[in-house]
Amino acid sequence: MSTILIIFCVLAAITLSTAFLTVFSRNPIHSALYLVICFFSIAGHYLLLNSQFLAIVHVIVYSGAIMILFLFTIMLMNLNEKKEVHRPRVTRLGAIVAFSLVCLVLIKVFIDSKPIVGEYTTTGEDYQSIKVLGKVLLNEYMVPFEFASILLLVAMIGAVLLSKKQKIEK
Numbered sequence: 165m166s167t168i169l170i171i172f173c174v175l176a177a178i179t180l181s182t183a184f185l186t187v188f189s190r191n192p193i194h195s196a197l198y199l200v201i202c203f204f205s206i207a208g209h210y211l212l213l214n215s216q217f218l219a220i221v222h223v224i225v226y227s228g229a230i231m232i233l234f235l236f237t238i239m240l241m242n243l244n245e246k247k248e249v250h251r252p253r254v255t256r257l258g259a260i261v262a263f264s265l266v267c268l269v270l271i272k273v274f275i276d277s278k279p280i281v282g283e284y285t286t287t288g289e290d291y292q293s294i295k296v297l298g299k300v301l302l303n304e305y306m307v308p309f310e311f312a313s314i315l316l317l318v319a320m321i322g323a324v325l326l327s328k329k330q331k332i333e334k
Contacts, residue, residue, distance in 0.1 A: 172212055178205040192238045196231060203227040217294060237323045 182202040189195040203226045210219035301309055 168212065172209070175205050175208045175212070178202075179209070193235075196234050196238060199234070200227055200231050203231070217297070233320065233323070240323065 179202055182198045182205065186195050186198040186202060189198060204223065207219040207222045207227070210216075210222060
């Protein structure tokens with residue numbers, strides 16, 4: 165077995181296990197840390213695909229900025245308290261059924277998928293170049309890029325407003 169395949173399998177195992185631990189961890193701080201590890205392993209996948217720029221941007225944006233935002237949100241909202249509401253069994257059963265149906269649909273899609281056969285055309289542009297990537301982002305995808313920045317700003321303002329303590333007037 166080649167070393168690339170071994171590295172891929174190890175990164176895939178780390179990615180999947182930390183993703184499951186992120187979802188199933190009861191402590192929100194542990195969940196955020198598992199998500200950081202998951203993001204770093206995904207950046208390792210980008211490196212395996214010879215996409216160094218995308219890996220570095222992924223580490224800076226996701227593992228850095230977004231995880232800091234998550235941690236501040238968790239700290240400001242004090243989600244570590246043990247006030248978990250117990251949901252009724254019907255709700256849990258519905259969630260299990262919905263999850264199982266989604267898994268069955270995804271398995272069916274993967275079984276029925278066929279590999280791409282034949283040649284594909286390329287434009288000859290090197291999207292690893294920061295200059296070309298900047299042109300594409302700020303010319304063709306300018307509006308979605310700006311919408312994403314506005315969405316992040318609104319989410320940050322919402323997190324601050326949710327965590328703000330109300331003053332009790334006497």
